[in-house]
Amino acid sequence: MLVTGIEILKKAHKEGYAVGAFNTSNLEITQAIVEAAEETKSPVIIQVSEGGLKYAGIETISSIVRTMAEKASVPVALHLDHGTDFNTVMKCLRNGWTSVMMDASKLPLEENIKVTKTVVEIAHGMGVSVEAEIGKIGGTEDNITVDEREAAMTDPEEALKFAKETGIDYLAIAIGTAHGPYKGEPKLDFDRLKKIKEMLNIPLVLHGASGVPEEAIKKAVSLGINKINIDTDIRQAFARRLRELIEKDSEVYDPRKILGPCKDAMKEVIKQKMILFGAAGKA
Template sequence: MPLVPVKELLARAEEGKYAVGAFNVNNMEIVQAILAAAEAERAPVIMQASQGAIKYAGIQYIHGLALIAASQSTVPIALHLDHGTSFEQCMQCIRVGFTSVMIDGSKLPLEENIALTNKVIEVARATGVSVEAELGKIGGTEDDIHVDERDAFFTDPEEARYFVEKTGVDALAISIGTAHGQYKGVPKLDFARLEKIAGMIDTPIVLHGSSGVPTEAIQEAIRLGVRKVNIDTNIREAFTGGCRQALENNAKEIDPRKVLAPAREAATQVIREKIRAFGSSGRA
């Protein structure tokens, strides 16, 4: 099955009132874990690459791994650029074969964010690639991108309406209290803000920084209109935990396959749990 645009997956999610899991990839084993989980749950999934993943593995490798996964898959898989930093990077990913890109202009003034987003959309639409944008800053740290808590701010509903009206973007990431990385406490989401934004726009809403958010809160957000949920930290925790456990079981192990295979299985189980929580099991 070829890689599909995120827009298609989110349109079906809107019809079924569930969310599609967007899982960050960093290496072959995590790609395999996402594919195994998606197949086991009969669920559509989004594989996405962050700035750190691109720096570590390279765009060509990430695309190649995702393409192989899709070719072996019987469920829909999309490949998405997470937090694209520039027009040029989005174009590079589109040329390589990504089916979706995020242009993150959230640090820019509103009109500049709109202009940058429209510049990406102009090219992406012509090639059938989906575009996600962000309004409001998501706190925390993800790879090379850091937003201090004092600099993070929630998305203004009226600005969201205006932004969607001026861009027609395919998906909008909003800030309602989540953060990238590991939480120090239990996050409290602004559900009233989410509900208001969802009532003012027709665009699928994206929730970033969802690792560590209680399942009940994620499910409430989905009920209120979130259609794409990003997960990265939970996968890293499971994967590295699997590696540690394998080495603790045999400190003299030198075969990387015997260290990485348990890590891959641990990641698969976490991803399956997320898919079920998002309501996307059996939706392929």
Template sequence: MLVTGKEILQKAHEEGYAVGAFNTSNLEMTRAIIEAAEEEKSPVIIQTSQSAITYAGSEEIAMIVRQLAEKASVPVALHLDHGTDWDVVMKCLRDGWTSVMFDGSKYEFEQNIDITKQVIAIAHPMGVTVEAELGKIGGVEDHVKVDAKDATMTDPAEAVEFVEKTGVDYLAIAIGTAHGVYKGDPELDFDRLKDIKSRLNMPIVLHGASGVAEEDIKKAVSLGVNKINIDTDLRQAFQRAMHKVVKEKPDVYDPRKMLQPTSEAVKEVVKTKIRMFGSNDRV
């Protein structure tokens, strides 16, 4: 069943678990994510980045996700990840996304508030819920690139003001994670997370979770993270499975036979993350 992001995340917030938000760009990955969620009896959020939309086409990727989601036995939200382009956000609203992120973290605080409010003013009457970001998360993810020197932690007081002025449904905060592949072990600011959660009492989002130690993920969930974004881990699983097929079965040229192992690899990662986040058996 296709639902809004808030329908999934509000329940996670109230009951103290997190839901995985997994990035997709094609049929195989989408099917693998939903099958994993169904087997684990977990709600799930399927995300598309702006570059995935450019790759697959907005209407095309929306049709794939929506068709599979509407047949699914678990709640599924279709979410725009890191929407930095106004036109892309608006097109996603028109094409049937049930949740969008406007990422205004590159702007000054007041401008981030103003644009986020404009997005919400359009999205909410359409029944679409909205995520925003406060603070700057380092690293590289598709078109989003923030140098380590420019990454900044989310200020708790600013978070309160931001939510009060925008009415955003869930907030992505910066507590030390980064997009892409980590070169060392990230040090998460759990005290900052705890402070922000206690002040806001709303669903909190953690970006850059691929590669973060399981114990740190579980601690973040225990302190109030309710949406956890996973992209790099899925891509790496896909890559490893594809390389194995090419190496061990060089004569195989049927795309279906080449892609099936990648789907299974992605599915196993999703199932592992679902259990780690505590969203299994929540449907």
């Protein structure tokens, strides 16, 4: 069934587990996510980035995800990932999305508060949940110094002010993770996470979670992370299976015989994440 993001995350926050938020931009990735959720009896968040919207078209991807979510035996939310453009956020609301991220984290704090607060007023009026970001979660390719890394992390006092003034439902925080494949091992600032959770007591979101060691994920969940974003690990599972398949059978040409096994490879990765996050059996 299609539900709001906060309906899923309120329960996760109360019971102390995390729900996977997986990026899609096509039919097969969406099938992999929904099938994984049903097979592990997990609530799930299916999210699309602005790049994903551009690739698939908003009406098309909305229809694919909403149709599959409505038919699913587990709770599914349809979420906009890193909505940096106010008009895109509004379009998602028009297309029946149940959760949106207003990501104005690149703007100064007061401007981030202003635009996020406006989105919250409109989205809440329509029964849609809102995520926002405070601090800056970059990419692994960003060449930044240790000091710059520290400066980009979420300040707990700012996070508290932000949450109070905007009325957001869940907050993405920067605690040392980054988007894309890691070169070394990511180092998470668990003390910062603990402090933010104690001060805000709302669901918290971990971005850039692909490639983060299992022990670190478990610790982050135990300290209050309730939504975990995964994209890169799914993309890599897809590409790995695709290469294997083509290498093994250079004659294969039916897209279903190529994309079907790729979907299964993505589904396996997603199922493992759901179990690791503690969401399996929570639907």
